[in-house]
Amino acid sequence: MPAASPTGAASPAATGPLPFDLPxxxxxxxxxxxxxxHYFTPYPVSLNNAAGDADYYRKNYLNPxxxxxxxxxxxxxxxxxxxxxAPLSGDWELQDMETEVRNAVSAGIDGFTVDLxxxxxxxxxxxxxxxxxxxxxxxxxxxxxxxxxxxTATQIKSLDPAxxxxxxxxxxxxxxxxxxxxxRVVVSPFKAEExxxxxxxxxxxxxxxxxxxxxxxxxxxxxxxNAQAFAPISQGFSVWGNRSPKAQSTIAADAAKAHGLGKxxxxxxxxxxxxxxxxxxxxxxxTENLRATWNGAIAGGADWxxxxxxxxxxxxxxxxxxxxxxxxxxxxxxxxxxxxxxxxAPAIVRDVVYLTHRRQLAATRPTAAGQTKFMQLRxxxxxxxxxxxxxxxxxxxxSVRVKSGDRTQERTEGPGVVAxxxxxxxxxxxxxxTRSGTTAATVASPFxxxxxxxxxxxxxxxxxxxxx
Numbered sequence: 179m180p181a182a183s184p185t186g187a188a189s190p191a192a193t194g195p196l197p198f199d200l201p202x203x204x205x206x207x208x209x210x211x212x213x214x215x216h217y218f219t220p221y222p223v224s225l226n227n228a229a230g231d232a233d234y235y236r237k238n239y240l241n242p243x244x245x246x247x248x249x250x251x252x253x254x255x256x257x258x259x260x261x262x263x264a265p266l267s268g269d270w271e272l273q274d275m276e277t278e279v280r281n282a283v284s285a286g287i288d289g290f291t292v293d294l295x296x297x298x299x300x301x302x303x304x305x306x307x308x309x310x311x312x313x314x315x316x317x318x319x320x321x322x323x324x325x326x327x328x329x330t331a332t333q334i335k336s337l338d339p340a341x342x343x344x345x346x347x348x349x350x351x352x353x354x355x356x357x358x359x360x361x362r363v364v365v366s367p368f369k370a371e372e373x374x375x376x377x378x379x380x381x382x383x384x385x386x387x388x389x390x391x392x393x394x395x396x397x398x399x400x401x402x403x404n405a406q407a408f409a410p411i412s413q414g415f416s417v418w419g420n421r422s423p424k425a426q427s428t429i430a431a432d433a434a435k436a437h438g439l440g441k442x443x444x445x446x447x448x449x450x451x452x453x454x455x456x457x458x459x460x461x462x463x464x465t466e467n468l469r470a471t472w473n474g475a476i477a478g479g480a481d482w483x484x485x486x487x488x489x490x491x492x493x494x495x496x497x498x499x500x501x502x503x504x505x506x507x508x509x510x511x512x513x514x515x516x517x518x519x520x521x522x523a524p525a526i527v528r529d530v531v532y533l534t535h536r537r538q539l540a541a542t543r544p545t546a547a548g549q550t551k552f553m554q555l556r557x558x559x560x561x562x563x564x565x566x567x568x569x570x571x572x573x574x575x576x577s578v579r580v581k582s583g584d585r586t587q588e589r590t591e592g593p594g595v596v597a598x599x600x601x602x603x604x605x606x607x608x609x610x611x612t613r614s615g616t617t618a619a620t621v622a623s624p625f626x627x628x629x630x631x632x633x634x635x636x637x638x639x640x641x642x643x644x645x646x
Contacts, residue, residue: 194528194644195505195509195530195642195644195645196509196512196513196528196530196644197513197526197527197528197529197530197571197644198513198516198524198525198526198527198528198571199524199525199527200286200512200516200524201286201516201520203283203286203318203320206286206288206515206516206519207288207320209519209520210481211480211481211482211483211518211519212288212289212322212481212482212483213286213287213288213482213483213485213515213518213519214287214288214289214290214291214322214324214444214482214483214484214485215282215287215289215290215291215484215485215487215488215497215498216290216291216293216326216484216485216486216487216488216490217278217290217291217292217293217310217487217488217489218293218487218488218489218490219292219293219295219302219303219306219307220295220303220490220492221259221260221489221490221491221492222260222271222274222275222278222306222489223260223261223263223274223275223277223278224260224263224270224271224274227265227266227270227271228265229262229263229264229265233262235256235259235260235262236259236262238255239254239255239256239259239491240254240255240256240257240259241254242254242546242548242549242632242633249454249455250548250549251548251549251550251551252454252455252457252549252550252551252552253454253544253546253548253549253632253633253634253635254454254633255454255455255492256454256491256492257452257454257491257494257502257633257635257637258491258494258496258500258501258502258503258637259491259500259501260489260491260498260499260500260501261499261500261501261504262501271305271306271309272309272312272313275306275309275310275312275313276313276316276317278290278310278313278488278489278498279310279313279314279317279318279321280317280318281498281499281508282321282488283317283318283321285505285508285509285511285512285515286512286515286516286519287485287515288321288322289314289321289322289323289324289354289356290310290321290322290323290324290488291324291326291366291484292307292310292323292324292325292326293326293328293368294307294325294326294327294328294331294334295328295331295333295334296331296333296334297327297333297334297337297342297345297346297349298333301333307349308349310323311323311349311352311354311355314354315352315353315354319353319354321354322354322355322356323352323354323355323356324355324356324364324366325346325349325350325355325356325363325364325365325366326365326366326367326368326397327342327346327365327367327368328367328368328369329367329368329369329370329372329373330368330369330372335372339377339378339380339381339383339384340380340384342381342384343381343384343385343387343388343390343392344384344388346363346365346385346390346392347385347388347389347390350363350390350392358393358413361391362391362392362393362413363385363390363391363392363393364392364393364395364413365381365385365392365393365394365395366394366395366396366397366416366444367394367396367397368397368418369397369398369399369418370394370396370397370398370404370408371396371398371399371400371403371404371408375407375408375410375411378394378396378408378411379411382394382411393413394408394411394412394413395412395413395414395415395416395442395444395482396408396412396415396416397416397417397418397444397484398415398416398417398418399417399418400417401415401416401417401432401435402432402435405435405436405439406439409439409440409441412441413441413442414436414441414442414443414444414481414482415436415439415441415442415443415444416443416444416445416446416482416484417432417446418446418486419445419446419448419471419486420448420460421448421449421450421451421460421462421467421486421495422451422460422461422462422463422467422556422558422559422560423461423462423463423466423467423470423560424558424559424560425460425558425559425560426467426470426471426474429445429470429471429474429475429478430474430477430478432445432478433445433478433479433480434478437479442481442482443478443479443480443481443482444480444481444482444483444484445471445474445475445478445480445482445483445484446471446483446484446485446486447468447471447472447475447483447484447485447486447511447514448467448468448471448485448486448495449462449465449467449468449495449496449497449507449638450462450467450468450494450495450637450638451493451494451495451556452493452494452553452636452637453492453493453494453553454551454553454633454634455492457551457552457553457554458553458554458555458556459494459553459554459555459556459636460555460556460559460560461555461559461560461561461562461563462560462638463560463563463565464534464535464565464566464567464569464597464599464638465510465532465534465567465569465597465640466560466597467560468507468510468511469514469569469597472511472514472515472517472518473514475514475518476514476517476518480518483515483518485497485511494637497511502625502637502639502640503639503640504640504641504642504645505642505645506532506534506640506641506642506645507640509530509532509642509644509645510532510569513571513595526571526572526573526593526594526595527573528571528573528644529570529571529572529573529576529611529613529618529619529643530570530571530619530642530643530644531568531569531570531571531578531609531610531611531619531620531621531642531643532568532569532570532609532621532640532641532642532643533566533567533568533569533580533607533608533609533621533622533623533640533641533642534566534567534569534638534639534640535565535566535567535582535602535607535623535625535627535638535639536564536602536627536635536636536637536638536639537625537626537627537628537631537635537637537639538627538628538629538631538634538635538636539564539602539627539629540562540563540564540636542629542631542634543634544631544632544633544634545630545631545632546632546633549633549634552634553634553636564601564602565599565600565601565602566580566581566582566599566600566602566607566609566623566627567580567597567598567599568580568597568598568599568609568610569595569596569597570591570592570595570596570597570598570609570611570619571594571595572591572592572593572594572595572596572611573592573593574592574593574613575590575591575592575593575613576590576591576592576611576612576613576618577589577590577611577612577613578590578591578592578596578598578609578610578611579598579609579610579611579612580598580599580600580607580608580609581600581607581608581609581610582600582601582602582603582605582607582627583602583603583604583605583607583627584603584605585600585601585603586600587599587600602627603627604626604627604628604629605626605627606622606623606626606627607622607623607627608620608621608622608623609621609643611643619643619644620643621641621642621643622641623639623641624639624641625639625641
């Protein structure tokens with residue numbers, strides 16, 4: 179894996195929320211390497227333009243009794259949600275999509291790979307896709323929308339090649355829809371192996387008949403079993419990937435296999451995965467999985483990256499600004515994104531520390547009655563651990579201390595990127611960076627570790643020292 183970052187001299191006048199100076203959008207987009215984030219239409223910024231207890235997320239998805247109590251057996255559909263906002267006037271759904279685009283652009287992301295669940299014009303999912311395209315056109319015409327038909331979705335599975343081509347050809351009329359330099363529209367189907375190669379040949383032919391030449395960059399669940407067969411019809415390959423450090427050992431081999439077949443490789447980069455309604459989770463090891471997937475993309479020579487996901491809150495995989503994560507995972511990713519795009523680790527010019535931990539010990543059971551389904555560790559995942567982690571970006575040698583309850587771990591490290599962990603204990607975790615007796619960065623978690631949470635919650639929460 180790439181080594182920790184070389185650093186630049188800290189500037190006393192330097193200010194900003196990131197530990198480095200993010201290059202401008204034009205400079206980042208000049209790179210041939212692209213970073214997309216997977217957008218999931220069921221979870222926009224707001225579902226009903228309401229605030230407080232009337233907000234749909236709070237009332238129905240985070241609340242075990244929401245939506246008539248159908249989510250009660252697993253303690254509610256979600257454990258986190260988008261950052262709340264006050265009600266908006268006018269076309270609030272479009273305004274929210276504009277916010278999504280701005281947030282992604284500000285992190286250095288090139289575009290969204292949009293999960294297409296339903297292409298019927300009357301579907302709320304299709305309407306959100308149309309709004310997202312419109313928002314990109316308005317906010318930043320250089321921001322790209324990658325069409326990703328979800329081949330596991332009921333409505334998409336019902337379409338034949340001509341039907342899918344007809345629906346996508348309409349979307350492909352927008353200039354923000356991603357194309358290769360030769361003009362071909364990029365189509366990146368999720369679980370492409372759901373349909374045989376001949377089906378996709380027919381689809382490509384149907385796109386051409388509709389005046390929209392297309393290029394496939396399929397996303398597989400099983401890359402190894404399908405790469406050879408799909409190679410003749412594909413411009414590139416990707417895999418949905420895993421969300422546990424133990425499962426990342428194949429990154430270099432997957433990229434090499436794709437390149438050996440003459441295809442570009444889109445590497446999945448992920449934070450974590452926790453699915454209450456499916457009763458399963460991965461052990462992400464605080465930010466270890468995030469760093470492993472980013473380092474794998476850099477060292478493995480990936481051409482593109484897909485952040486999986488921008489906003490699938492039902493799988494706990496979100497990078498998008500949220501109640502429990504703020505912008506922490508986006509900020510960390512901006513550092514690695516810059517490294518990926520420029521080929522050089524950016525100079526650290528500000529001391530910043532990020533704190534991650536769970537809100538309960540992994541074995542804790544909820545205190546409220548009603549939850550009967552509990553999450554189990556996914557087979558093959560990294561073993562469960564209960565730790566608080568300080569991920570410090572250091573301009574020079576410093577002491578990094580992470581505290582959880584009555585437990586403290588402290589190390590003198592730097593310059594560069596340093597991770598320090600301590601066993602998780604009840605109370606409010608904190609992390610501090612000191613140098614020459616002066617505090618350089620500090621953060622206390624907004625989320626105490628609590629033995630009496632009403633529902634099982636195995637997501638890692640995150641906070642950074644440079645944002646309040």
